[in-house]
Amino acid sequence: MSTQKVAVITGASQGIGAGLVDAYRQIGYAVVANSRTIDLAEADDLAVVSGDISDPATADRIIKTALERFGRVDTVVNNAGVFIAKRFTEYTAQDFETMVGINVAGFFHLTQRAIPLMQAAGGGHVVNITTTLVESALSVFPSALASVTKGGIASATRALAIEYAADNIRFNAVSPGVIKTPLHPEETHETLAGLHPLGRIGEVDDVARGVLYLEQSPFVTGEFLHVDGGQIAGH
Template sequence: MSVPQQKVAVITGASQGIGAGLVEAYRELGHAVVATSRGIAPSRDPDVRTLQGDIADPATAERVAAAAIERFGRIDTLVNNAGVYSGKPFTDYTRQDYDRVVGVNLTGFFRITQLAVEQMLRQGGGGHLVQITTSLVDHASSAAPSLLASLTKGGLQSATKALAIEYAARGIRSNAVSLGVIKTPLHPEAEYEALAGLHPLGRMGEVGDVVGAIVYLEKAPFVTGEILHVDGGQSAGH
């Protein structure tokens, strides 16, 4: 049986903010999309399949991958966009904080990425993995202690490079975008001015800044193992 030709992107954390912007961007690129998050609504677009679920539960990853293959016949790109952030002093973190952040940021990445890579290998022709990380991995700040972000997102950055090398000969690329503070529904408008001041460019990032960076990586076949900073200059220093 032949593999369908339309490319397919799987996007986690896809109901709002960056994830919703990515669904739109990949449709504009001509991809069919499988989009998942805990509260995502059905789509009227026949080339967008939405599934509700907590990506921290490996069963959600199994359902998402199965839906992509059943509905569209392939997986070409996976964007691991789902993530949670909890910033507080190290000794204030609770076991619940740890389980929640590790569950979404690491466990949520692990199983869906395994399934995507397995399908990419089966169908041949390579593929693309994209992780969303944070520039806090590269510049710890005494003003914003965030050990769980460094622990989990730092792991994703290392995994991004490891996957790039492991699968380079099979045509599967792996990249990441490392973000500053992006203007999404996660941040109340009253905090915008203070958050803007955390970036050398003097503003928060926009969803379009992140989406544009990922679209660039999608269209850059000679780029793999890259950690692309979309952080207003934070990783360069203050």
């Protein structure tokens, strides 16, 4: 088995996910990057697996690739997610299936497959990317399905931290505010900045720094780290 640590990152084609791929490589990790469509060039320390994370076959291929290329899985960052802002009665059955599939099933299939590898190796780390909206709702962003799906993952984070503490597998969550990614057109940035007490929207690097803090803090587990410009504290 290689001594180089390996991180698996979902939703890695752009935005926060792409920033996390760079961040982990910069601290010396090999990375297995996944997204439905992804055009990152593979390298000695980077393997790419395209596919829908809601499909259990994609999780199988991610784990297989990690073992074949690098021989291990040390960290999983469940970053893939979808947010559909609608009033609750306007959600469709397809909206529900999409959000549950990506936000919940993707987390379930990949994490469940990674845990035995971490147990065999004597430890590991899982980071779940959620959203502050699950704890602090905003009328301008109807987010009931985000609360059901990402909120469920946030709750599972603490349950799993306790369940696997004896195996030295840590589970943490990062809860971002609004982050400057392609999902938010530039003309919306000024309005979105007003949602945060610090008066700006976040940068991808802000989230990456938070994830790396948790990665490099071996005595931290079951933690929710809010990277949201003070949104969770109030307005």
